[in-house]
Amino acid sequence: MNPTESLSFLHDFLFNITFHFVGDVPMSSLVKTRFAPSPTGYLHVGGARTALYSWLFARKNADNGKFILRIEDTDQVRSTAESAAGILSDLQWLGLNWDEGPVVGGAKNEYFQSMRLDLYNKHLAELLAKGLAYEAYESTAQLTAMRQAAEKEKRAFRYRRDMPGRQLAAQEGVKPVVRFAMPYKDITVNDLILGNVTVTGSEHDDIVIRKSDGFPTYHFAVVVDDHYMCITHVLRAQEHFMNTFKHIGLYEALGWLPPQHGHLPLVVNADNSKMSKREKAKAVRAEIQKAGIKDFTDLAAKSGLGLKDLQDFMAKKTDAVEFAVKLAPLLGPVSSGGLKLPEIDVQDFRRSGYLPEALLNFVALVGWAPGGDREIVSSQELLDLFSLDGIQKTPGRFDRKKLAWMNGEYIRKASLDRLLEVLEQFNAVTDYPIKKADRSVQREILTMYQERMVTLAEMAENARFFFEEPTMDPKAVEKFITKNDGRTFLQSAQAILSAVGGPWSKDNIAAPLEQVLALGEKRGAAAQPIRVAISGNSVTPPLLETLALLGRETTLVRMAKALAM
RNA sequence: GCCCCCAUCGUCUAGCGGCCUAGGACGCCGCCCUCUCACGGCGGUGACACGGGUUCGAAUCCCGUUGGGGGUACCA
Numbered sequence: 001m002n003p004t005e006s007l008s009f010l011h012d013f014l015f016n017i018t019f020h021f022v023g024d025v026p027m028s029s030l031v032k033t034r035f036a037p038s039p040t041g042y043l044h045v046g047g048a049r050t051a052l053y054s055w056l057f058a059r060k061n062a063d064n065g066k067f068i069l070r071i072e073d074t075d076q077v078r079s080t081a082e083s084a085a086g087i088l089s090d091l092q093w094l095g096l097n098w099d100e101g102p103v104v105g106g107a108k109n110e111y112f113q114s115m116r117l118d119l120y121n122k123h124l125a126e127l128l129a130k131g132l133a134y135e136a137y138e139s140t141a142q143l144t145a146m147r148q149a150a151e152k153e154k155r156a157f158r159y160r161r162d163m164p165g166r167q168l169a170a171q172e173g174v175k176p177v178v179r180f181a182m183p184y185k186d187i188t189v190n191d192l193i194l195g196n197v198t199v200t201g202s203e204h205d206d207i208v209i210r211k212s213d214g215f216p217t218y219h220f221a222v223v224v225d226d227h228y229m230c231i232t233h234v235l236r237a238q239e240h241f242m243n244t245f246k247h248i249g250l251y252e253a254l255g256w257l258p259p260q261h262g263h264l265p266l267v268v269n270a271d272n273s274k275m276s277k278r279e280k281a282k283a284v285r286a287e288i289q290k291a292g293i294k295d296f297t298d299l300a301a302k303s304g305l306g307l308k309d310l311q312d313f314m315a316k317k318t319d320a321v322e323f324a325v326k327l328a329p330l331l332g333p334v335s336s337g338g339l340k341l342p343e344i345d346v347q348d349f350r351r352s353g354y355l356p357e358a359l360l361n362f363v364a365l366v367g368w369a370p371g372g373d374r375e376i377v378s379s380q381e382l383l384d385l386f387s388l389d390g391i392q393k394t395p396g397r398f399d400r401k402k403l404a405w406m407n408g409e410y411i412r413k414a415s416l417d418r419l420l421e422v423l424e425q426f427n428a429v430t431d432y433p434i435k436k437a438d439r440s441v442q443r444e445i446l447t448m449y450q451e452r453m454v455t456l457a458e459m460a461e462n463a464r465f466f467f468e469e470p471t472m473d474p475k476a477v478e479k480f481i482t483k484n485d486g487r488t489f490l491q492s493a494q495a496i497l498s499a500v501g502g503p504w505s506k507d508n509i510a511a512p513l514e515q516v517l518a519l520g521e522k523r524g525a526a527a528q529p530i531r532v533a534i535s536g537n538s539v540t541p542p543l544l545e546t547l548a549l550l551g552r553e554t555t556l557v558r559m560a561k562a563l564a565m
Numbered sequence: 566g567c568c569c570c571c572a573u574c575g576u577c578u579a580g581c582g583g584c585c586u587a588g589g590a591c592g593c594c595g596c597c598c599u600c601u602c603a604c605g606g607c608g609g610u611g612a613c614a615c616g617g618g619u620u621c622g623a624a625u626c627c628c629g630u631u632g633g634g635g636g637u638a639c640c641a
Contacts, residue, residue, distance in 0.1 A: 156566075395635085527600035527601065
């Protein structure tokens with residue numbers, strides 16, 4: 001018995017054990033799940049949820065549950081190493097650690113499909129030899145024509161080995177593909193979430209399992225790998241559901257037992273559209289239209305994009321994320337960094353200053369409920385409560401407002417040390433002025449904002465005035481300085497505060513500040529002019545802490561400047 | 566078009582034949598607290614898609630209609 005055969009045997013052996021016990025004693029049966037992203041972009045929040053559920057399902061079985069990470073890079077054109085690295089880093093940030101896979105290694109030691117070509121080819125040859133797979137010689141153009149013809153006649157196009165009009169011999173310049181001879185029989189999937197579903201034999205088609213470039217397709221690689229890696233439970237997005245019938249056919253042809261499958265509902269946008277990176281392009285286009293920009297020459301020059309590219313982008317010929325990213329800073333409220341693109345990928349949320357635990361908690365609740373009236377659920381509790389029973393069958397909308405609330409909850413409950421730690425991670429991927437501040441100053445600011453921020457990005461933005469000259473909001477200046485006795489209050493405040501003796505500390509300025517706040521008919525009427533003078537805005541943390549951190553000189557200079565306005 | 570899945574407040578959901586004049590959370594609205602903004606507290610708005618069955622009894626079971634989602638690639 002060679003190593004792969006023995007592994008295969010081991011799989012069957014282990015699988016049989018779980019097979020009998022599923023539903024009876026799940027805690028003691030072996031569970032092995034995997035997350036298998038294709039490295040063609042960043043890790044999407046939907047993907048993060050799939051990973052989380054798979055992770056939870058495996059980790060629940062603390063004794064013998066295993067969670068595997070596998071990179072499905074069979075698409076040579078779109079896969080990139082950077083993307084794979086990004087996905088790994090996002091998973092790590094979320095705390096979803098894996099037992100086998102890239103970096104950590106494992107039994108198979110090859111967790112990139114592109115490294116496993118020999119294995120796929122071996123089984124491909126086996127299927128070919130048994131007549132369970134065959135070469136097909138159509139060109140892409142021929143296939144397209146066949147499809148169009150079928151559509152014209154209003155019938156479904158299915159490639160089958162006995163269909164009329166097949167290209168029966170190899171053609172010059174066309175490399176053949178290998179197709180799987182899908183059996184003509186009904187196939188039933190016992191889905192862990194959707195239940196028993198049967199697809200009639202006549203509905204199947206002979207899918208491509210090896211592309212003309214020699215790489216296996218997803219369908220083939222996934223079956224081979226899930227088998228060799230001894231995966232017992234496959235949890236994946238519902239978009240894969242119809243594939244499962246083909247995969248079952250493949251398992252049978254290879255003489256293997258299929259794992260259990262569970263298909264997760266999709267995570268969609270508020271308008272029911274699939275949540276995708278396209279959102280970013282959409283947001284940018286909408287903003288350009290809103291601004292009424294018809295001539296793109298200027299915008300193209302400023303963004304560094306070609307005019308043709310920009311025109312194509314606007315004509316929806318491309319949804320390139322890179323374009324959207326280049327254009328966003330030039331649009332919307334330019335003074336505060338331009339148009340904010342919608343967060344779609346995990347790293348977007350990271351840059352916006354969401355806490356990984358909050359994102360995880362939130363994403364867990366889209367499509368699953370722990371039962372009872374629980375909302376805030378820690379990872380540990382998630383592990384205790386998670387069950388496939390609570391998973392919804394309908395697509396779940398991604399409600400950013402609720403995520404924002406939840407992030408705020410986590411921030412308020414976090415210890416200052418945790419917050420500092422999270423800020424450090426946040427600073428590593430962003431460039432706000434707080435990044436360069438001393439740790440003690442960061443601590444002060446975090447304390448001030450803990451109860452009033454929703455994201456770290458919001459805090460970092462609002463706290464800018466501690467580090468740089470504030471940009472004065474004209475409306476606030478008019479309302480609180482020019483009008484409503486603003487100057488009078490400011491003058492008194494200046495007089496009182498400049499008389500503060502000793503060090504400029506909270507203790508020393510508390511009483512004078514109280515004196516200022518007592519000015520005017522309503523207590524605190526004098527607060528707003530000061531706020532605007534020091535921050536340019538009518539909203540800041542409480543004045544005492546704010547002034548203390550700002551320092552004597554900055555406070556007084558800014559007040560003088562405001563008085564001169 | 567064809568195949569598959571699904572259907573409770575705007576959103577995420579609880580509910581698995583009587584406990585439901587349908588509960589919670591986010592959002593939204595109002596009030597209180599208050600130096601601004603938040604936080605916090607209190608209250609309010611708001612749903613069983615529709616039509617047939619089954620049953621003493623249906624949000625819960627069955628059928629149909631409508632609606633939504635997924636699939637229909639040499640992408641995963």
